[in-house]
Amino acid sequence: MxxxxxxxxxxxxxxxxxxxxxxxxxxxxxxxxxxxxxxxxxxxxxxxxxxxxxxxxxxxxxxxxxxxxxxxxxxxxxxxxxxxxxxxxxxxxxxxxxxxxxxxxxxxxxxxxxxxxxxxxxxxxxxxxxxxxxxxxxxxxxxxxxxxxxxxxxxxYLDTNASRAGITAITSKVKHQKIAIIGLGGTGSYILDLVAKTPVKEIHLYDGDDFVQHNAFRCPGATALDELQHARKKS
Known part of the structure; x- marks a missing residue:
């Protein structure tokens, strides 16, 4: 790089x-x-x-x-x-x-x-x-x-936002961490979105519920209609 x-x-x-x-x-x-x-x-x-x-x-x-x-x-x-x-x-x-x-x-x-x-x-x-x-x-x-x-x-691509904001030293603290997120609903999905943009070593997800239409309005981004029709699990 x-x-x-x-x-x-x-x-x-x-x-x-x-x-x-x-x-x-x-x-x-x-x-x-x-x-x-x-x-x-x-x-x-x-x-x-x-x-x-x-x-x-x-x-x-x-x-x-x-x-x-x-x-x-x-x-x-x-x-x-x-x-x-x-x-x-x-x-x-x-x-x-x-x-x-x-x-x-x-x-x-x-x-x-x-x-x-x-x-x-x-x-x-x-x-x-x-x-x-x-x-x-x-x-x-x-x-x-x-x-x-x-x-x-x-x-x-490199996280230049962290260097511009002066928080590279803070984000590097999780570099070797393993993080588990239990529940990927209205709160857990946003936590996942934020954690995924850090150099954390591993992310483990736990949620046995189905990802259906009302979930799409509670998580970051815009889920494609095709994804909803597959009736996949949240995790």
Whole structure:
């Protein structure tokens, strides 16, 4: 899924082709190995993170201008903070696997048109002092990219709603759970509809009643007439 998405998205593919350490994980775009200067004037490396928007199977326009960062506060050559982009300093679990130490804010007029523009702008600001101190430092190290086993996803398409709403970490809590729903009527059917859109491991359904016409008006969606005529069980 990740590599296919990158190949179909010109902005993500450009970042990858130019040697940036790009990764797609938990409906977020990450670029690792970003050089920056800390308050002691030492060169360190951090990770930039942005929620992913997908439109028609490819990356869409970034949902906002804010950039999350895993690492210390980036500084200028003299060790003073780069205050022009400083936003919120707060360690946050963006997802079950992704942590951010702080966020940056640098909003151009009209926002960022794509992920290449957004990442390249922030990388330029953060890494410039490090490259001034050491001209051999690179923000695009051209490290080899290896497929990850967790690219396999239970869904046919990624849940970008969770990343936009900032609830990916919450939904990931049920990832390895087995959930049973007893009764699939006016309440149980809606619970099933919601649970089915989470990465839960297994869903077990219990209801011995027939699914007939009055049930169709108590559950999500619109049941086809052919389905009702088969007189199937609710489960």
């Amino acid at each position: 990740s590599h296919q998405l990158i190949n179909l998205s010109p902005d993500l593919k450009k970042l990858s082709d130019e040697g940036f350490s790009l990764e797609i994980q938990d409906t977020h775009v990450l670029i690792h190995d970003i050089p920056y200067v800390n308050s002691n004037r030492d060169i360190q490396y951090g990770t930039m993170i942005a929620p992913l928007t997908i439109e028609s199977g490819r990356a869409g326009k970034p949902p906002n201008h804010v950039m999350h960062f895993l690492g210390a506060q980036p500084c200028n050559i003299d060790g003073s903070e780069i205050i022009q982009i400083k936003h919120i300093v707060h360690r946050e679990n963006l997802t079950g696997n992704i942590i951010s130490d702080r966020s940056f804010s640098n909003k151009p007029q009209g926002g960022y048109s794509d992920y290449y523009e957004k990442f390249s702008r922030y990388i330029l600001i953060v890494s410039a002092p490090a490259k001034s101190i050491d001209t051999t430092v690179k923000s695009n190290p051209y490290k080899p990219v290896t497929p990850k086993s967790d690219d396999v996803n239970v869904f046919s």
